[in-house]
Amino acid sequence: QSVLTQPPSTSGTPGQRVTIPCTGSTSNIGSNSVNWYQQVPGTAPKLLIQSDDQRPSGVPDRFSASKSGTSASLTISGLQSEDEAVYYCASWDVSLNGHWVFGGGTKLTVL
Amino acid sequence: QAHLVQSGPEVKKPGSSVKVSCEASGDTLNNYAINWVRQAPGHGLEWVGGITPIFDTTNYAQKFQGRVSITADKSKDTAFMELSGLRSEDTAIYYCAREFVALGYAAFDMWGQGTLVTVSS
Numbered sequence: 001q002s003v004l005t006q007p008p009s010t011s012g013t014p015g016q017r018v019t020i021p022c023t024g025s026t027s028n029i030g031s032n033s034v035n036w037y038q039q040v041p042g043t044a045p046k047l048l049i050q051s052d053d054q055r056p057s058g059v060p061d062r063f064s065a066s067k068s069g070t071s072a073s074l075t076i077s078g079l080q081s082e083d084e085a086v087y088y089c090a091s092w093d094v095s096l097n098g099h100w101v102f103g104g105g106t107k108l109t110v111l
Numbered sequence: 112q113a114h115l116v117q118s119g120p121e122v123k124k125p126g127s128s129v130k131v132s133c134e135a136s137g138d139t140l141n142n143y144a145i146n147w148v149r150q151a152p153g154h155g156l157e158w159v160g161g162i163t164p165i166f167d168t169t170n171y172a173q174k175f176q177g178r179v180s181i182t183a184d185k186s187k188d189t190a191f192m193e194l195s196g197l198r199s200e201d202t203a204i205y206y207c208a209r210e211f212v213a214l215g216y217a218a219f220d221m222w223g224q225g226t227l228v229t230v231s232s
Binding site: 002032033035037039044045046047050051052056086088090092096097098099100101102103104105 | 146148155156157158161170172173206208211213215216217218219220221222223224225
């Protein structure tokens with residue numbers, strides 16, 4: 001059971017907008033920033049969003065994110081077939097001397 | 112361009128240990144922390160622990176306390192993760208990831224290619 005909660009799957013058609021939620025608690029999302037990672041099957045994860053809503057260089061602006069209280073969300077606009085992947089949220093948790101926590105991942109299928 | 116290069120796949124017996132390396136090619140470990148994240152087959156990401164080589168400090172997930180040791184050889188810009196008392200549930204891909212720290216946030220901005228560790232009798 002992951003510390004951060006994400007739906008296991010979601011789907012959309014090309015051009016659509018999809019949103020992936022991530023729920024945490026006061027010890028993680030509520031007190032630290034959220035990062036999002038994209039993992040295409042068979043490859044290593046890739047940093048997609050850092051510091052709640054900042055896109056690293058090279059990430060298309062179709063990807064956006066936000067945070068409010070102990071929850072965060074990732075939105076993909078203008079869905080493309082290459083967006084099919086698993087998306088993970090992550091945050092630093094201040095309990096137990098501090099540790100990184102991840103969501104269970106959301107598998108995005110582009111229909 | 113800098114990247115993280117991990118050692119090759121390992122097959123281990125239950126009860127034994129495994130040591131995986133992660134070389135910061137084209138960069139120096141002194142500038143970052145290195146974390147280890149594992150992914151069991153068909154499962155999500157799980158943080159194992161991390162090291163800040165410049166300070167020689169480590170932090171481990173409670174689940175792995177006493178079984179894991181993360182070290183770094185600064186002269187070779189290489190980090191290591193050793194996991195002992197292996198059991199079948201430790202079968203996973205182990206990734207090293209560079210932790211970039213900025214004002215008010217941190218993120219894993221670079222990942223190694225992953226090392227498959229298989230525990231089987």
